[in-house]
Amino acid sequence: MLETGVRQFRMAMGMVWGRRLSTRNLGRLVDDAIATLEEFGEPGADAGNVIDGPFSDPAVRKDFATRGVRRTAKRLASQSPFYARRFAAAGVRPDKLDLEGMRAIPVTLKRDLVERPDDFQCADVARYLATRTTGTTGRPAEIWLSRYEMELWPALGAISGLIRGELMPDDMLQVNVSSRATGSVHLNTAGCRLVGAACRVLGIVPPDEALDSLAERGATQLATVPSYLAELEVAARRRGMSPKDFRLRRIDVGGEILSTSLARGARETFGAEVRDLFAMTEVIPVIGRPCGDGHLHFDLNTGLVEYLDLDTGEPAEPGALATVVVTPYFPYRDCMPVFRYDTRDVVRCLPAEPLTCEVAGVPGTGLIEGKADQLLRLGPTEVVTPRQLVEAIEALPTRPWPARFRATVHNGRVRLTMAVSAIADLDEAEVARHFADRGLDLDLALVGDEEAIALRPLRSDLHETTFAARPALIGSLT
Amino acid sequence: MNLHPELHSSQLFLSLFQLVVTIIGAMLASLGALYYLRRVRLDRPALGRFNGRDVIILFTFLGILPGLYLLLPHWALISLLALTFIVALSIGYRPLLTPTQLWVGIGLLIGADLWMGQHMINDVFPWQFVWAENSLVMLLAVIAVANLYIQGGMQLKHVAMFALGLAFYDAVVTLVFPLSSLLLREFVNYPLFPAMGMRIGFDEAIVGLGDLLVYAGFTLAAFKGYGRRVLPLALTLVIVFGAILPSTSGLLINYIDSRADVVIPAQTWFGPAALITYLWLRRRYGRERTMKEFLASNDVLRPTPQPPTPPSVTAEPELQPAPEPVRT
Numbered sequence: 001m002l003e004t005g006v007r008q009f010r011m012a013m014g015m016v017w018g019r020r021l022s023t024r025n026l027g028r029l030v031d032d033a034i035a036t037l038e039e040f041g042e043p044g045a046d047a048g049n050v051i052d053g054p055f056s057d058p059a060v061r062k063d064f065a066t067r068g069v070r071r072t073a074k075r076l077a078s079q080s081p082f083y084a085r086r087f088a089a090a091g092v093r094p095d096k097l098d099l100e101g102m103r104a105i106p107v108t109l110k111r112d113l114v115e116r117p118d119d120f121q122c123a124d125v126a127r128y129l130a131t132r133t134t135g136t137t138g139r140p141a142e143i144w145l146s147r148y149e150m151e152l153w154p155a156l157g158a159i160s161g162l163i164r165g166e167l168m169p170d171d172m173l174q175v176n177v178s179s180r181a182t183g184s185v186h187l188n189t190a191g192c193r194l195v196g197a198a199c200r201v202l203g204i205v206p207p208d209e210a211l212d213s214l215a216e217r218g219a220t221q222l223a224t225v226p227s228y229l230a231e232l233e234v235a236a237r238r239r240g241m242s243p244k245d246f247r248l249r250r251i252d253v254g255g256e257i258l259s260t261s262l263a264r265g266a267r268e269t270f271g272a273e274v275r276d277l278f279a280m281t282e283v284i285p286v287i288g289r290p291c292g293d294g295h296l297h298f299d300l301n302t303g304l305v306e307y308l309d310l311d312t313g314e315p316a317e318p319g320a321l322a323t324v325v326v327t328p329y330f331p332y333r334d335c336m337p338v339f340r341y342d343t344r345d346v347v348r349c350l351p352a353e354p355l356t357c358e359v360a361g362v363p364g365t366g367l368i369e370g371k372a373d374q375l376l377r378l379g380p381t382e383v384v385t386p387r388q389l390v391e392a393i394e395a396l397p398t399r400p401w402p403a404r405f406r407a408t409v410h411n412g413r414v415r416l417t418m419a420v421s422a423i424a425d426l427d428e429a430e431v432a433r434h435f436a437d438r439g440l441d442l443d444l445a446l447v448g449d450e451e452a453i454a455l456r457p458l459r460s461d462l463h464e465t466t467f468a469a470r471p472a473l474i475g476s477l478t
Numbered sequence: 479m480n481l482h483p484e485l486h487s488s489q490l491f492l493s494l495f496q497l498v499v500t501i502i503g504a505m506l507a508s509l510g511a512l513y514y515l516r517r518v519r520l521d522r523p524a525l526g527r528f529n530g531r532d533v534i535i536l537f538t539f540l541g542i543l544p545g546l547y548l549l550l551p552h553w554a555l556i557s558l559l560a561l562t563f564i565v566a567l568s569i570g571y572r573p574l575l576t577p578t579q580l581w582v583g584i585g586l587l588i589g590a591d592l593w594m595g596q597h598m599i600n601d602v603f604p605w606q607f608v609w610a611e612n613s614l615v616m617l618l619a620v621i622a623v624a625n626l627y628i629q630g631g632m633q634l635k636h637v638a639m640f641a642l643g644l645a646f647y648d649a650v651v652t653l654v655f656p657l658s659s660l661l662l663r664e665f666v667n668y669p670l671f672p673a674m675g676m677r678i679g680f681d682e683a684i685v686g687l688g689d690l691l692v693y694a695g696f697t698l699a700a701f702k703g704y705g706r707r708v709l710p711l712a713l714t715l716v717i718v719f720g721a722i723l724p725s726t727s728g729l730l731i732n733y734i735d736s737r738a739d740v741v742i743p744a745q746t747w748f749g750p751a752a753l754i755t756y757l758w759l760r761r762r763y764g765r766e767r768t769m770k771e772f773l774a775s776n777d778v779l780r781p782t783p784q785p786p787t788p789p790s791v792t793a794e795p796e797l798q799p800a801p802e803p804v805r806t
Binding site: 035 | 523524526529531532535536630768769770
């Protein structure tokens with residue numbers, strides 16, 4: 001207990017002074033967290049402050065953010081060629097920067113990262129591991145990570161996971177994300193190693209293989225993407241599987257839109273809590289978590305999150321759609337940090353009313369509505385978001401999961417192209433009523449199932465072949 | 479040779495006096511701490527469980543404590559002690575009292591100790607009041623700190639190891655380098671002297687705060703780890719090896735100082751006994767219970783749920799309609 005206090009003090013001082021944290025110290029704090037749970041069954045009363053921070057006071061929040069932004073900007077100005085130029089061009093002094101003043105710095109776009117990746121590399125850090133975005137929303141960006149980051153993030157995640165009861169030593173985590181997502185895979189495996197949990201990395205294998213693994217080998221946690229979860233749910237339903245076939249207690253998904261219908265279906269089939277997390281390679285370790293009231297709350301300990309109006313680039317008004325702009329703080333981001341990175345992920349700002357959810361002390365927004373570039377503008381104020389379409393399609397009685405569609409605007413109306421099988425057994429009026437009930441007045445174009453697959457690339461399309469799934473080419477069939 | 483026989487009682491009286499004071503102190507500390515453990519839950523930090531390295535940290539602190547006594551100026555020493563006891567009392571009794579009651583109570587206790595230690599030690603008679611007040615502060619502090627450690631995850635093995643370490647330490651600083659005697663003579667009349675004690679005439683018997691912490695900690699850890707079945711054994715051990723043997727050892731082997739201020743390395747007796755008892759308990763009953771298992775057991779007293787308050791009876795209207803007959 002006394003030495004844990006010393007370790008926490010060291011960690012806190014590292015944060016206050018803006019120095020790189022000792023990953024060995026953090027690893028020992030993970031051990032302390034495990035010992036605490038073994039002895040007491042739960043963390044102490046002020047655990048919330050340790051992981052969520054004292055952010056209920058706006059003044060504290062602002063002061064913390066200002067110090068984080070200055071610390072990060074000072075380092076970038078001296079170590080990152082891209083930001084040295086950008087800050088100079090904007091005429092800002094990193095050591096005097098504040099939250100209002102940083103708006104003079106243009107947001108960073110994915111295009112910048114793709115076109116000039118070397119300019120983002122900090123001069124004082126050696127590269128260790130490259131990870132790529134999946135490229136489902138455009139040309140992939142390659143992000144280099146340092147050894148420090150690869151040790152820091154799993155440790156922070158492990159402490160948070162243990163305190164929240166999300167990842168425990170007796171858990172087994174099955175990872176069904178693209179094996180090329182090296183950052184994500186590494187974080188999961190390293191986090192499990194620190195906690196003492198088991199980890200099985202399968203990748204995007206044929207759903208039946210993943211289901212067999214879930215059912216027969218007792219995974220308690222599943223990390224995947226919504227589209228692959230949809231494939232798993234459909235396969236499990238086809239096989240007549242139910243919660244009694246699984247030991248799962250939690251399913252974490254991210255990277256795509258998770259509809260409420262799919263979340264409900266997965267809960268019913270797998271008997272596990274389903275969480276729609278926000279995580280993005282470019283801005284790790286800043287992540288967003290959903291609360292019980294359906295808000296998205298970002299971790300403010302590790303970065304600043306701005307919500308900017310899609311048209312003006314100014315802070316969005318309550319109730320408006322906004323793009324999420326993230327600045328991960330130093331020392332949480334080390335090798336290729338970004339500053340004011342525009343994720344182009346759109347959220348709806350909440351009304352200006354006090355929150356009442358379990359994390360009301362941390363500001364929240366609505367869930368991710370989709371990419372800004374995929375919004376359908378029907379008029380000056382009327383916008384249809386990808387989430388609206390996914391929610392509507394995946395709520396169809398046929399459960400056409402994952403939703404395959406293409407939406408375009410013609411003459412001020414949405415034209416939705418989707419698979420004919422998605423509306424099987426429904427007549428035209430029923431289909432129109434289904435979408436109208438969800439606020440969508442649209443024209444429908446139907447295509448065959450094979451053609452529908454090409455309408456919208458999904459992460460589950462990054463299938464990885466296995467020998468087990470291939471038909472035998474040689475040998476007897478008897 | 480005793481040059482002032484009128485100032486000193488016989489060794490038998492001193493030993494018996496020491497025995498009575500030690501038994502009273504040890505039992506008040508052990509049973510008081512146990513009463514607290516079964517009823518009161520202390521706040522604990524988000525992360526952290528008492529472990530072996532914490533024992534080493536505590537031991538190191540204990541090792542340098544005499545140096546602080548000798549090196550620090552008087553005002554600094556008293557300030558440090560006052561701060562220590564204020565923190566201990568505030569942590570320990572915060573769950574039981576309102577903030578006003580807590581801070582007024584602490585202020586009175588510590589303030590009285592400081593005042594009495596400065597103004598009531600010129601005559602022999604008021605020393606009993608000084609000791610009584612100081613003993614009360616120490617007792618409350620021991621109850622709080624022992625619970626802080628045990629409720630923080632300290633186990634019987636930690637207490638036993640700590641006691642064994644103290645056994646060697648006590649023996650060295652009492653028998654080899656008489657540091658304890660020196661400190662006792664120098665500081666026994668200081669405010670917030672870390673011991674419980676009493677005085678009869680010129681005879682004084684005291685039991686140190688560290689010893690009391692070990693006795694209370696041992697009792698709590700045994701109770702927490704193995705339940706009420708081992709409580710008689712733990713208390714017997716405290717009485718025999720913590721009180722009787724150290725107090726009467728002067729009669730058996732001549733290592734009691736002939737001065738009025740008696741210094742006995744109590745842990746030299748208690749430490750080995752505590753370790754052997756722990757090893758025996760582990761062999762007989764297996765591993766110790768965790769705090770989680772202890773809290774789930776019947777050894778914890780939980781407040782009896784109060785029956786719901788009946789709705790208040792409202793005055794009936796003067797004219798009440800006759801009830802409808804029940805139709806079945």
